[in-house]
């Protein structure tokens with residue numbers, strides 16, 4: 001797949017396209033992308049995804065505090081693995097937000113050579129998102145653009161969606177979120193120094209500073225994770241919380257003990273992939289009780305990790 005900025009002078013070949021934010025690039029998105037690719041091939045067209053580098057809500061609502069499943073570099077990485085020919089990055093501007101659905105379809109037709117538009121099962125676009133699929137079909141006829149309704153991917157009686165996955169992560173249910181994502185939810189970042197208490201507990205922890213501040217951090221608590229350092233994978237025990245037993249304030253930290261690792265990780269790039277929620281963070285009577293619990297956690301966590 002080729003990722004192209006909408007401002008590029010590239011002459012787009014005739015295509016079948018879909019529009020979306022694709023936050024998380026979950027299995028529902030991938031199912032939609034497959035449909036676009038199939039419809040494109042059936043018509044001798046290229047397949048194209050039109051997405052916004054900055055989420056429309058961030059442009060429309062000032063002060064909006066996002067909690068994304070993917071930031072742009074991660075979204076690009078995930079989209080790149082899909083079977084589509086082009087991904088167009090279209091900056092969502094105030095002017096764009098004022099276009100009616102018809103005007104937006106005209107723009108897709110004129111600028112990106114969209115001959116067939118595949119509409120996600122619940123997708124709405126255009127000023128105030130006030131129109132629906134029937135309206136898009138009417139405008140399509142006027143513009144000689146075929147409009148195709150895509151099927152939703154359902155599981156457990158629910159349509160897989162970014163907001164469903166966000167809610168699961170906020171509840172700590174990373175295992176179910178992973179099932180809907182089709183990969184393990186992850187955080188990327190750098191290892192920064194902490195209070196240097198971990199090593200005294202026998203569990204040194206790498207404190208992760210996420211590289212994408214707008215990315216959703218799952219519910220506070222203890223998790224079984226995989227941690228990646230310089231391409232090598234380690235089983236990890238991770239805590240998100242304020243470490244009440246040590247009493248170093250209320251600031252939230254994300255810290256992981258890499259089982260079987262010895263050495264220095266400061267300033268290293270680190271990825272953690274969430275596998276299973278284990279328990280809530282607790283305030284223990286003292287350090288000995290915390291260490292005893294960490295040893296029990298290690299045993300339990302090992303059951304979830306190969």
Ligand SMILES: Cc1cc2nc3c(=O)[nH]c(=O)nc-3n(C[C@H](O)[C@H](O)[C@H](O)COP(=O)(O)O)c2cc1C
Nearest residue numbers: 194195196197198237238239243244245246281282
């Ligand atoms: C798997 C895991 C579980 C933890 N659970 C708790 C907990 O329940 N309560 C708590 O106060 N601290 C908990 N901690 C945090 C330790 O107190 C923490 O590792 C210690 O404060 C070291 O911090 P430092 O890296 O800044 O030195 C946990 C840490 C890990 C790695």
Ligand SMILES: Nc1ncnc2c1ncn2[C@@H]1O[C@H](COP(=O)(O)OP(=O)(O)O)[C@@H](O)[C@H]1O
Nearest residue numbers: 193194195196198199204205206258264265266
């Ligand atoms: N198995 C390990 N897991 C995580 N970090 C480790 C491990 N072994 C050594 N380290 C190193 O020790 C540091 C953590 O020690 P710790 O006493 O918790 O200090 P800090 O409070 O600065 O995180 C990590 O940042 C890393 O450089």
